Amino acid sequence: MTRTLIKDSISEIGKKIIIKGWVNSVRSYGKLAFADIRDRSGLIQVVGGKDLGGVKVESVVEISGTIRPRDEKYFNDKIITGKIEMEVEELKVLEASEELPFDIHQPDLNVGLPVLLDNRAVSLRHQKVTDVFKVQATIMKAFRDHLNANDFTEISVPTIVTGSTEGGSEVFPVDYFGHKAFLAQSPQLYKQIMVSIFERVFTLAHAYRAEPSVTTRHLTEYVGLDCEMGFIEDWTDLVKMADSTVKAIFKAVSEKHQDILDEYGVTIPKTCENTPSLKLKEALQIIYERTGRDVRNELDMDPEGEREICRWSMEKHGSELVFITHFYTKKRAWYSYADPKNPQETLTLDLIGRGVEWISGGQRISNYADLQEKIKSRGQNPIDFEIPYGQAFKYGMPPEGGFAIGLERITQNILGLENIRQATLFPRDMERVDKRLPKIEKAKK
Numbered sequence: 001m002t003r004t005l006i007k008d009s010i011s012e013i014g015k016k017i018i019i020k021g022w023v024n025s026v027r028s029y030g031k032l033a034f035a036d037i038r039d040r041s042g043l044i045q046v047v048g049g050k051d052l053g054g055v056k057v058e059s060v061v062e063i064s065g066t067i068r069p070r071d072e073k074y075f076n077d078k079i080i081t082g083k084i085e086m087e088v089e090e091l092k093v094l095e096a097s098e099e100l101p102f103d104i105h106q107p108d109l110n111v112g113l114p115v116l117l118d119n120r121a122v123s124l125r126h127q128k129v130t131d132v133f134k135v136q137a138t139i140m141k142a143f144r145d146h147l148n149a150n151d152f153t154e155i156s157v158p159t160i161v162t163g164s165t166e167g168g169s170e171v172f173p174v175d176y177f178g179h180k181a182f183l184a185q186s187p188q189l190y191k192q193i194m195v196s197i198f199e200r201v202f203t204l205a206h207a208y209r210a211e212p213s214v215t216t217r218h219l220t221e222y223v224g225l226d227c228e229m230g231f232i233e234d235w236t237d238l239v240k241m242a243d244s245t246v247k248a249i250f251k252a253v254s255e256k257h258q259d260i261l262d263e264y265g266v267t268i269p270k271t272c273e274n275t276p277s278l279k280l281k282e283a284l285q286i287i288y289e290r291t292g293r294d295v296r297n298e299l300d301m302d303p304e305g306e307r308e309i310c311r312w313s314m315e316k317h318g319s320e321l322v323f324i325t326h327f328y329t330k331k332r333a334w335y336s337y338a339d340p341k342n343p344q345e346t347l348t349l350d351l352i353g354r355g356v357e358w359i360s361g362g363q364r365i366s367n368y369a370d371l372q373e374k375i376k377s378r379g380q381n382p383i384d385f386e387i388p389y390g391q392a393f394k395y396g397m398p399p400e401g402g403f404a405i406g407l408e409r410i411t412q413n414i415l416g417l418e419n420i421r422q423a424t425l426f427p428r429d430m431e432r433v434d435k436r437l438p439k440i441e442k443a444k445k
Contacts, residue, residue: 001063007041007080012067019044019086020062020094023127028053037063037086045070046082048088057105058097058104058125065089099294101163113419118436120426131260132423135253136411140204142252143173143225143405146245152200152227157190159183160205163384170210173219183208188403189385191228192335192364193392195400201430202227204407217303217356217420219408221428228402235337235347235363238401239323242351242359243275245405246321253414266416269320276313279345283309299331307355327347327362334378335371337363337401354413361403368393 004017021039033053036043046052046063055061076082101119102111103307106128109116116123123129144154161184164171172183187205194201207224227245232238233409250268254261261267278286284296287305290312301324313322326345329338336346348362365371371393372382382390411423421427431437 005041006037006039006044009044009067009086010081013069013084014067015063016066016085016089018062018064019046021060023055023057023059023061023097026053026055026057027035035163037061041318042081043079044075044086046086046088048091052088055091055093056097056099058100060095060097062092062094063088064091076089076345109222113421114436117421117427117432120434124425128263129259129422131263132411132415132417133425135257135260135415136423137405138227138252138256139249139407139411139414142249143202143245144206145252146248147200147202147227150200150241152202152229153194153198155191155194155198155201155203155421157184157194157203157205159185159208161189172208172210180212185209188333189389191226191398191402192397193388195230195396196370196392197261197330197394199230199398200228212397213432217412219407219424219427219429222409222424223407225405225407226402227404228400230398230400232363232401235325235401238275238351238363238403239325241406242349242361242403243323246351246353246359246410247271249410250414258414263344264415266414267412270314270318271321272317272319274325275319275321275351277325277349278309279326280324280328281326283324286312299328301352303355303401306352306357310352310355313352321351321353322437323349323351332362334374334380335364337365347401351403353410356409356413357406358410358413359403359405361401363399363401364399366393366395366399380404 001018003020004012006021009017009019019039021037024036024038026228027034031049033048033050035046035052035055037046046065063086065088067086070083072304075177101122104122109123109126156274160176160181162181164182164185171185174181174183184207186207187203191201191203203226205224205226206221208221210220211218229241254268258295283301284298288296289296289314291308301309309322310320325348326339327348329344329346329420332346332348336339336348336378339345339347346362350357365374375382375385408420408423412420417423426434
């Protein structure tokens, strides 16, 4: 007899089947015991004897038995099998679980985040934690589906590189067979190269930032949902694509996971037909007028400024999202395209959602000579970028640009999570690589 998934047991009333899964809970009443068994498809209640009552939670079992209707007064509308149960005829414990470090089946995990991460293989089994990554999987699929529907080609790019993408020092060095290499800060240069091949490309890429920061919104390793597109008319094409992509993600999460949104007590971010857009200097002026904080000479918005401009967007446009554009040239990466009307500004953009930056992108320099001059102006040598990056421009690159969505950021903010580590399967930061690391002072010795 082959295994039946729990969700398919609903149509097997009166039949003997085999299920396999984990023991989610056990309730023993002398000679009678009840257990909830889970597999990837759902939960089912099974009824057995003392042997069932003695099985530890999270043990892996194989159970054969007959599916029967439940007594109507014991229906459970919270699970898909709530009107049936299995009468156990044979129980096999495939692998017994040891005592759990904490109760992972309580409605809310009243355990500190460091403890949850120290026991990550266990805490991920809690339904509410699992649901975070169900939503995240849908976000990735919606990103893929939307870009595939818009004629983008998915690519995979290296994460070991020979230089700093952004031209800064926040990189992780790698000993590459005695040669100098780094973990990539982003797939930026490679996705630009591939525009000269496919015109429109996207990738889901891991990126690494050696930022000396321990906050609720930063990681040293994160996943970027990156896309790049050629033959754009101007930077506004990027705004339109970014806007439609985020809204496609919202639609997919709302349609598939309303139960999880309800569980977390959150709603999909409010949007309007055309997400409002402000130049950075306009946004800083608005912040000054609303709060009295004079940030008008700043090169970027601080976290409080991002929250304030989202409050403005919600009040004026009914949108929890707002695009900020035209960041200053000296603040943006060297491949950013300067505004011909004002070379002190770039044709770049960020999407701020619920007070946090979700997307960063912009139009890129596509002229080979201009790109070389820009690299030199940042104190770098164009030769270091010639192979293969420079070659793509040397032999013809269309007007192009792109953007990247922070996967963990958008997951965190859709679900209203307090810490980005809650939206990361196995977080990497200054204090953790699976295990907690020694304090910085000790690590330096």
